[in-house]
Structure formats: structure tokens, C-alpha cells
Amino acid sequence: MLQITPLNPESETSFYRQLYLQIKELIASGQLPTGGRLPATRELAGQLGLNRTTVSAAYELLETEGLISGHVGRGSFVAGSPKRESGVAWREILEASAPISPAAPSSTPVAGFSSSRPSELLFPLEEFRETCAEVISSPDAQTILQLGSPAGYPPLRRYLLELARAEGIARDSDDILITSGCQQAFDLVQRTLVRKGETVLLEDPVYLGQKNAFERGGARLAGVPMGANGLDLESLERITRRERPRLLTVTSNFQNPTGTTLPLASRKALLGITQAAGVIVIENDIYGGLTYEGDPIPTIKRLDETGDVVLLRSFSKLAFPGLRVGWVIGPRALIEKLTEAKLWSDLHTDQLSQAVLLRFAESGRLAKHRQKMLEAGRERLHAALSACRQYLPAQAGFTRPRGGMSLWVTLPAPLDAGELLPRAERAGVTYLPGRYFAVSHSQSNSLRISFAGMAPDRIREGIAILGRIFTEELERVRVHSPLTETPAMV
């Protein structure tokens, strides 16, 4: 009998691929010798409690790679060992862990709701070209091309710090570090502040990149449930008491993936809870510039009177994501340490992009572009919300963001957003299922709709398709519901 360890239903790797990897390893290690016979697909499916097509798919992949060969009526046999490409034991060293990143997006003929990024059709190409031309013809060009400072391009640091001071979010005791986008800011925070095994509180659900930055650094993650108004504060207080975390990350405006915003009173309460417990607050404000409706609420950093809150911002959501420039504002002692970590991570952030974005902002072009982005975002948000109201099953819930790039749909039980994704993809629509954003709580019945990258008509069309699929599935499971077969109570 084939020695297959139970497949992991929590893994991002599909069953057939997990099976394929295990059999490949058995062949590579010689436990399945060349010429050895594999069990029939029906037999192995029975043994493992799998669908027979799953086993067939694994066998097909092995056959494609020339590792097994099938003979009608006789079964499948091991044809040879996987080629060892080298003397270094790469397999052992690298382990067979499945990456926890979403698969590459399929082609999306109708609507791709899976990426939170601005539409490239809105990029102000002419203004970008003018900006570049100004930067490279300026006398600073030589300096920009030379090795720079780990803390960032000095004129950009000064510009952003002055802006932050004017806004009341940077104090004299604060300083600034330019990072290669916000993702790096999380990575540096993890490296500098979190020791292996220490606990980090994250919003639950939360953006995958945050989860991974801390998890890879060896932190224990604890999720704080999100409600319609962001972080649930009662849970925060309880979990803080129980977990004694080192830090909390919070996206106060238009959180990714839920799109929710923390109200003013909750921001103040959050400060009370974290300050009492000595928990560092990392406020991620990369969506704050994208307020489509209502007045912006002061950041937690601004409300904080201790000067301890650390604020992350970035140009990527507003301007050009391909240019990797973000920044961190926080207490000087922390910024010094983050800068040191930055130095040994990548020396410094690319200076051409820093200089171009500085010029783009200073010249007023960023503010003008932002107005365009706000108009487009408002339209898209309205299209998404009205389509959700119109097309989603009545039992589905969805958040009502007032800015940002995404909203969060919760399907009625027993629907599973991950299981339904292939059907949506076949119909030309993609999204990211809730499991990519889960921290401590399963999010299997939820999904993220990233609406900001598409025109309103495609948003409507895409959500209409999703609505149809979810409604059909809901009717199908009702028809087959075991409830109708429940015996009479006795």
C-alpha cells in the first residue's frame, strides 16, 4: 500500500497537487522503485477518501513529467526518478512548503476584482513624462544617480516631514524613513520590533502581505475581528489582555480587504486600550488619500498624545504602484533602528523614483491627479455598491466603504467563496476568496471585491455574474438540503 500522509485541506495547494508532490517524493527517494506498480486510481481514491478525478489528475501530471507510465488494463508503473539537477540537497533545504500567495490571476474577460490597484488607464502619462523630463534635466540628476542615503532622498524626506508637521501628525520627536513601498515598512517593523514568538495583533481579515511579513519573521499572529466599523474594540481589549502583544497593526481608513473605516471615537478608544497595555500601534494609512465621501477623520497618529504611534503611508495607491516608494513616520529612536535595518536590507530606496515622485507632488500634479482619482473612485464605488444591492442574494452581506479600493462580501452558509471561484472564473470574473485574508477566524464564506481598477459598467457586469452564481448555488444547496431528510424528533 502506498504510504501517503493525509492531505491537508487547509493548504493553498490543491489536493491533486499535494498527492502529486508526495508520490514524486516517494519516487525520488526510491521508496517507489522504477518498475513498481501504482495502485489503480479508484483504489487509491478509496484509501484516501478522495474523488477519483483528483487521483487521476495527480497521475496525469506524473505521466506528463515522465515519472510514471500507464498501460490500459494493467495500471500505472514508475518509469524513472525525477532528475536531480544538482548535488546540493535543494529539496530538503527549501522544503516542499506551498507558497501562501494567490495563484496568478487567470484571464478576466469580464471583470478582475482580485487586485487592489489603480487602473493604469487613469495614469496621468503626460504629467508623468513632464515630471521625469524636469527631474533628469535638473542639476540634481547627478546626485540622484549616485549612491544615496538609507533614510531616503533628503529633499523627499524634508518635503514629506514638513507636510506631516503641517497636518499635525509629526511632532518634533518624530522622524521619517523612506521605504521601498509599504510592504517593506511592514517587513522592517517586523525585523526591528518583533522577536520570534512574540505576538502581533492583526485585523481579521487583513491584507495577506501584512500577515506574511510578520509570520515569516516568526511572530505569533492573533486576529482581532472586524465589524462594519472596523476593528471590534471589545475584542481588541479582551485579546490584548489575554495575548500581551508587542504591537497592533491597524488600517484606520478603508481597510484592506473590508473597506471599513474606524470612527473617531473608536480611534480614541483604541489609543486608550493600547496605551494602557504598552502596545505599539502601527497605523497603515495607504488608503486615507482616497476618501470619496464625507470628511476625512484624523489619523490615530494625529490623535495620539504620547508620540508613540507609527504611521505608514505610500504613493502607490494614489499614483504609480510600479514606483516603489512609501514612508514611515514615528519616534526618532525607532526610525533610527528601522533605517539601520533598511541599510542591510537593500541599502536605500531607488532614488530616481523618489525624485520623480517628489517633483510630481511638489509641482501640484499629484493633487490634480488625486482629484481625478477621487471622481473616478466615487463612480466606481457607487457602481459596486448599487450592483451588490441589486444582484447579490438577499442573504448576502456586504460592507459600505466611503473610499479606498475594496469591499467585503459575506455569503450565507453553507456557501464557500473559495469553492465557487472556479465557476466565477469560467464566467470571466475573478476575486480573492476570504481564506487569503484570514488570521485567526475562518473567512471561507467571504470574498474581497476590489472595484477601483475597473470602469463602472464592467463592475456592474461582473457583480451581476457573481450574483447569479451565488444565487444559483444557494438554490442548489437548498434543494439538496439534508434538512428535508431529518427524521421526526422523538
Next chain:
Amino acid sequence: MLQITPLNPESETSFYRQLYLQIKELIASGQLPTGGRLPATRELAGQLGLNRTTVSAAYELLETEGLISGHVGRGSFVAGSPKRESGVAWREILEASAPISPAAPSSTPVAGFSSSRPSELLFPLEEFRETCAEVISSPDAQTILQLGSPAGYPPLRRYLLELARAEGIARDSDDILITSGCQQAFDLVQRTLVRKGETVLLEDPVYLGQKNAFERGGARLAGVPMGANGLDLESLERITRRERPRLLTVTSNFQNPTGTTLPLASRKALLGITQAAGVIVIENDIYGGLTYEGDPIPTIKRLDETGDVVLLRSFSKLAFPGLRVGWVIGPRALIEKLTEAKLWSDLHTDQLSQAVLLRFAESGRLAKHRQKMLEAGRERLHAALSACRQYLPAQAGFTRPRGGMSLWVTLPAPLDAGELLPRAERAGVTYLPGRYFAVSHSQSNSLRISFAGMAPDRIREGIAILGRIFTEELERVRVHSPLTETPAMV
């Protein structure tokens, strides 16, 4: 009596600053209360075995900060506590560890030998401007500004991989990852391949950034001594047997800091040793493009028949260091893992710079610029070597690089390059003392001369000044040599 823990002579932090930090901490913690009396400088110097001026310097700094005040004839008293800026215990969390990065370079009126970077005066600004203009006016501009791939800008990846295949250094089983410069490549290698406590072999001396990337990741470092022809292979074999390391990093051409190059036979022998022991070889070839004399030697990656060697390269030393683009070529399974680590480190490398450097290379401008760099480099190298011959004391040794950016000077005992640096700086010359590059062996009598960033006459003038200082010091220590006071043997 003041509770001062022994000062650390190995620390990069000067004695007076270490003392200052300790006293400041005693005041902050209340162990030295406001109004409390500090010992007289003479007394504390005696207690700690320090020079009295060291203690005075620490007291002065404390006084400048308003923490103590001095009264002639009565001594110094604690005037107040350092301001606590916040409720989070930043001090404890961040520790008082001294950064192991060199101090900011002082102004260098004569010659700055401390940074291995090309001179900005040689930057081909016009060609760079033309390149940028072409990139931003091309139809790819929209794609470049949009969120990109963690593996790198696809046209650049293809271009570099094809070039590497043509050169015979990439096989079908290899793949490529674009990194934010070579420093990030080391960081990703450390994160992916080295578990905490595992041993990494480094050249000794080696570039500080390599040492720090691995040390911060928790690796044990072991240094393999460098000779006039690079890595000492007998030591490598012995240390490999003893340490059973995970990997070895080696800079085969014009190593930083020594400037030495590993001969062909040694490259082959190195492959034999590492393959037998299953040690991964990370070949850093960022200086290989800067061969001023003789024929280039095939990289270790090219000589390797297993396909296991991992090659790092970069545009930074040849073109524009301010644009952070390097790359890694290695077995596909490793590149996949590095790409995943890259994704959670900073999503992807800046795309504007990737596209600009691709165009700069593809258009033939990089090759043309390289010729100019080679001519300038040859002149500078000759100026440096002839000045070393002419001005350094006869007992000093120095390496004879045939390319790259730096050479290595070893002073006769008991001269200490770190102690002599302030004198050199006062005379308008800077360099990095050997201790910044030390791994397992003290390099206190050595220093790195980075010659590539300066015109020949400044190189000569600078080395002449160093020669004078070293010669004077050598005469001074001879006059005061304790040898003359040695009692007769009995």
C-alpha cells in the same frame, strides 16, 4: 561608587560615548537621582582604567544635554532626567546596541577613500537623459507604472537571462530574480537558505553589508582568510570540515575590500571542496565587469557542472548606484523561493529603474559607458598602486588588484589603522579601517583604499598624506618602543 559595566573595546562606539550612554541610563532609571554627585573625572578614570580625557568628554556631552552640571571645585551633579518622549518603552524594546555601520564620512578636502562607488563625474548624463526619454515615451510606460511582478520586469529578466545563457553561465535549469540591488540579494539568500544558528562562511575580510545581512538573520559567521590570490583554499577546506557550513559567499573578481581575484585553478578547487561537502556557493560578481588589465576569468558559476552555484550581479558598480537594480541567477527551485521572500519583503523592484537600465543596456549605451569606466579605472588603479609603492612605509603591504574599486593596505605592527584614522581625517583624507571588514580575524592593522571614485592626482595626494602619517607613527612607536626597556634575560 558609580555602577559602570566594563566598556567594550570591540564596540564601534567610542569609549567616551559608551560611558555617556551608561551614565545617561543610570540617570534615566533613577539610580543616579537628581542632585546626586558624580565622581571626579580623575577618580572615575582610575576606577575604569580609562584616560581622564575620555571621562571628561562623556561628562561634557552629559552637560551639553542638561543632564549634569559642573561646579568648579565641587564636582558634577545630576541636573535632571532625560526626557521620556513616550509611554511605550522604546529604550528597552530597541536596546542600546550600537549600530555597526561606519560613521557618516567627514568632509574630505583632499581624498575620500572610504566609499566603493563610481565617481558621479563619470556618469553619462546625456545618455541617461536620452534613455529615460525613450522609456517614458514608449508604449510600455503604462505597464512600467503599474504594479509589477516580484520576479522582476519581464523584458529585463528575459534580456539578462539570454545574456547569461550566451555567456554560458545560465543553464536550462536556472532562472533569474531581479533584486533591489545586490544587498537585497544577500538578504533574501539569508532569509531563504540560512536558519538561525547555521554557519555561513565569509571571506575574511569581507564587505560589511554581507556580514551584516547574515549576522542580522542569526547566522553563525566563520571567516576564511584571504591571501594575495583571494580565498585561502587550505583554510577553506579545513574550516568547511570543521564548521559544516550551509553556504559560502565568494567574490571571485576584485573582492571588496581586498581587491584580490581568485585564479582559475582555485575556482575549480573551490568547486571541488564545496561540492564534496554539499555547501552552497553564492558567487558575488558585482565587480567582474570592471576588469582593467588581463583577460576576465570564467566565473565559478560557469565552471560549475552541477548547476548549484548561485550568481549575483548588479548594475550599481558600472552604471548608476542610485538606481537599485541587481539580479540573482540560480537553480529554478531556489529562485522560486527567493521570489516568494522578495514578494513579502517589498513586492517587487522599482520598475522605472528596471526599464531605464534595460534600455540603457539594450541600446548599447551601457557597453560604451563601460569602455569609459574601464579607461578611467585603469588610470586610477595605476595612480593608486604607484602612490602606494612610492609613499607607504616599506614595511607596509598592499594588494595589486587588476580591476574593481579598492585595494587593501596592511600596516606593520603595532600600527592600528582605526587609531590613525582621526589623524588622516584632520589632514583631509578618509578611509575605512580594517575592523569594519573583520569576520573571525582582527584586521586592526589594515585599511581599505577605495580608489575608483577619484581623479588620479587626488589619489596620489591622498596616499602621500597617508604615507607620511603612517611613517611618522612608525618612527614614533620605534622611539618609544618598550623593547629598549626590557630587562636583561636572567
